[in-house]
Every structure is written in structure tokens, then in C-alpha cells.
Amino acid sequence: MLGLRRVSYWQRCANPEARADVAEAKNSIFMPKKSVFGMYKSASEHTKLKGSVSAWIYTIPVVIVIVGYLMSYVWASYQRKIHPEQAQQQQAQQYQQQPQNYQPQANGQYPATGSYAEQAANNQQPPDNNLKPEDWQPAIDGQPWTAPIYNGHNRNIQTMPYPVACVQTDTSCTCYTEQATPLELPAKQCQNYVKNGIYNPYKARQETADNAPQGSYGGGSGASVLTLDSSAKPTMAHAETKGTMGQ
Template sequence: MAEVVLITGTPGSGKTLKLVSMMAKDPMFQPDENGISRKVFTNIKGLKLSHIPVSSKLKEQSASTDEKLSFHDVYDWIEKPENHGSILIIDEAQDVWPARSPGAKVPPNVEWLNTHRHLGVDIFVLTQNPKYLDLNLRGLVKKHWHIAANKLGMRTLLEWKYCANNPITQAKDAFASIYKLDDSVYDLYDSAEVHTENKTKRSKWVYVLPLALVLAPIFLFVSYKMLKQNYSADREVPGLEQAASDPAAAGVPDTVGSYANGGNLTPEMFVPTLAEKPESKPIYNGVRQVKAFERVAACIDGGKSGCACYTDQATKIREIPEALCREYAHEGLPFDPYREQRQTADSRPAEAPPEERPQILALDGQPRQNIAYSNDAPVLAQ
């Protein structure tokens, strides 16, 4: 591969943890078919995986010694044949390749980066912001990962095939995915980021969305039942009109008619028998009819309100105990003997074709009723 990979993110975002997770699991860090692993030179503190420690602080060690190597003269010791094909991992890389002014001389350890591919060396560079690094190094980046918090309170991994100098404004051009910290490698290195556990505050939508996904089908079902009920009520309007015009034929007491025909209204007729139910006024006794009853349509267990059951009108049923509600929610509702069975197309009676009624044309041009047809003949119900 022999390329430069840049990983950026604020302190606590998990950029070093991502690299350690790669060292533990990525095939490029594992032994080949001959059992030989690539050398790993890094300055990650307390790393318990196989590696060669290297200093990155200029004030602590500006050049390599027999006891310990330094990244500041990497161009020298990396040229040795036994180090070809190795992997360099530099945490806080601004200590090794800091940003330079445009007119400054190019240092040897920066100039060497132009030829690192010939040695088969892969370089992983970690820093908080790309602008902290040397411009020449940024120009050699072939893959850039940036870890940032998103609006849901989780972490997002942004990826470019080049160095994004401003990851925030260039996020729209990145390939984005959810990034989860690999807690299985916490003990493989020492990091202030992990130990302080800089947690991001999660948005309330993280909890609201799953609940909404659960409740949405239930409310759709209840809405469908309500629409179906309203449609059925609309089709029954002719019957109601008949009841209004002829209460006796509809089996409804003609209470209103009795008032109109001389019955006297009294104040008691306008006093509800149940204070909270205005429809319980005695004057409505002749027209008030029960059209439905409280049938359990759905039970929901969860949330701050606990378990609750609802009717097909989306009203809460308060009489059902919580234990029975939970049983319904987890094991399903019992058989409903009051629900009307749907009529299939095969069981519907075939409609008789319309009867042909011959007509007699009179001399005045108007059709007259055939004498074989009687106006008193019964009409078939549709």
C-alpha cells in the first residue's frame, strides 16, 4: 500500500483508539503466510502490542541513539534494509511535522516523505487538526479519517481520499458512517482520552425515534379503524333520516314529537343525570343511542407511563389492570367474539340482473306504464 493516512479529531474523540483497534484486528498488522509481521514504529504510550518505541518530542530527543529512535531523523534509520516495508504511527504528529511558513526551508524529515513509497513504508499520522501539520505532508495524504460528534450525540466517521484542510466545512464531501468506540482494546495502551472518558451528550431523539417506530404501526391501525367506522356511519345516514322523519317506524320513542304536540318542557329535562356527561340530560333520552362499546384494540408497554390499553378510537382504557395490560402487550390480545366477520367475495349473493320492463308508447309521445306492471308490486331490497 505504502501511503499516508491521516486521522484527526478533538481530544477524546477516539482517534488513537481507532489506530490501536486496527493494530489488534486489521490484516495489515497480522503475520503473513510465513508468520512474519511488519515492523511497527510508534510513539503511542503504554502500547502493549508488538512495536518498536520511537520518540517524537524534539526537546526530549532530537536524534536517534542506540537506546531509542527518534522520528526527527526518521529519514536516516528508515533507509536500512531491515526497516523497509515497515509501518510508522505518529501520535500528535505536529511535534514531528509542524506547520511551516511558506518561505521556510523544507526540513530533511519532510523532504524524505516524497520518496517513502519506494521503501514500501505506510505512515499513519494522528493530530487534532490538519492545519497543525506541514503543508507538504498534507499534500501526500491518500486517506483522511475525521471523528466528530453528530447531532444525535453519537460519533460520526468522515472519510476523504485526500486531506480535508477544514473537516467541518468539507463534511458534505465526505463519506460518513457511524463510529463506535472499540472498548475491547481499552487496556492495550495508556491514553488520557480513554481514562477521562470524554462522553458526548446524547440527543433526546436517540430515545424518541425507537419509541416512535414502535408506536407508529399501532396509531396507523387505530386511525384506519376510526376512518372505517366513520365511513360505515356515513352509509347509515339514510336510516337515521328515516328515524328522524318517522320515529315510530324506526323503533325510537317520539320524545321530541311529544314535546311539539303539547308536551311541556321542565327545567329538570336540562339537568344531566351525570354531572360530567352533558349527553345524559333527560331531554335527549329519545335520541341518545349507543353505537359502540369500549373494545381493546392495542396495548403498549414501555415509556414513563407504563403499560396502557387503547380502544379503536385511540382512547385510553383505565379499567384494565397493569398486569393484564402487560400480558396483552407481550402475548397478544384474546379472541374477540364481538368483532364482525369480514364477508369474502365468494360468499356475497349474486345480484339479479335488472328486470326488463316493456313500455307502451302513446300517441302523445309519452311512454306509459305497461298494464302488466303494477305500481303496487313489491320492491326488492338492494
């Protein structure tokens, strides 16, 4: 205290840490002179105890937090399993308390109040259902029915451009659909259909050989007409006339 030091003396060899020896010692109080401090090096530099803090001091709190979180999660999951109706009621109450444009996340949970997800949901604008000029812009040039406004009708397909008749002349070969519209096919492919016919995988299987003939060939030396359908199509009259005129 106040820079004072105490020195103990004994008449014999004594233990300075034993209480009995300390009680028998003769004490002397003095104040060290500061002028002589620079003349020696303190021995306290090599007498200080050095030790490292155990890693468990930092690990144990983390382990306690993780174990507590896992226990609470397991307990909440167990409660939801044994009382599913309560969990549904709580979720319904949370949904009713939120705005209509408040959407749940991908995992089915709602974002916390005041979070970025909630702010983004509140900032969403209602969808614009008004018609716009681009709704009538066709996706394929020259085909106005491919505009986005007709998407609902374009997916309602009732038939397809399947060749039901082919007409071959000395200079050309054309195949037609059931609506008497020409198909854009290579000339070699059209000629092959006229010569060998075409397999129709969409036609019902026939049980007897009496119903085998499904096509009719006509025409003289100048033209050949192949009807690939079993029944005559009224809309194909002009196509057959075209083949006859080419003879």
C-alpha cells in the first residue's frame, strides 16, 4: 500500500508460507527507492503463470444453445403430430391476420412480421387484366390466330393435318388433308405415298380381311390419285377433279 514493502526475518530457516513461521517472523517496513529501479531487471517476468483457456469454455455455451434449439424443435414437431387440428387453426388465424396479397413461402411457413418478404408482398401491385395491343400480336407471322389472346383456343386441338389423299401428275405431286387443304411435303415423299400408301397409326385396328382395302387408286397414264381414307370425303371432290384434269 502506498508503495510500502514488508520484509520478514527469521533466526532460522523457516517456511514463509507456513502460518506458524510467519507469526514468529520479525517484520520490517520500508519504501524502495525509485532511483535504483533502472539498475536491475524485475524477476516477475519469469514468475508469472502462463496458461491457455480450455476450448470447452467456448464450446459448452454453443452446445447448450444447439441442444436447446433441437429440443424445442422436436417438441414442437411432436405437438403438431398429436394435435394437428391446433396447428391448422393457428395457421388459419395467421393467414386471416395477414393482407390478401400476403403469400406463404415455399416451405409453407409465413415470413416474420416486418421482414423483407412481408414488405415485398405488401408492395406488390394487383395484376393488370386490361387488354393491351401486344395481346393481338401473332407469335407466328402470317398466322393471326397464334396471338396470345387466343391461347385458350389454340390448345383445344380437334384434328391435325394428316394426309388423307395424294394426287400425282406428270409434273407435280400434292397431298391433301381432310379439309381439302394442300400439305407442304417433299415431292419424293408424296410420290412414295402414292406408290406405297401411308400407315395410319390413329385408325382403329380391323379384325377381318374383308375390310382390308382402305385406299383406291385412279387415273390413267397422266395422273394418279390415292385416297388414304376408307370413306370418300365430300370436301375432296375438287382434289379428285384436279387429278382427272391432269390426265
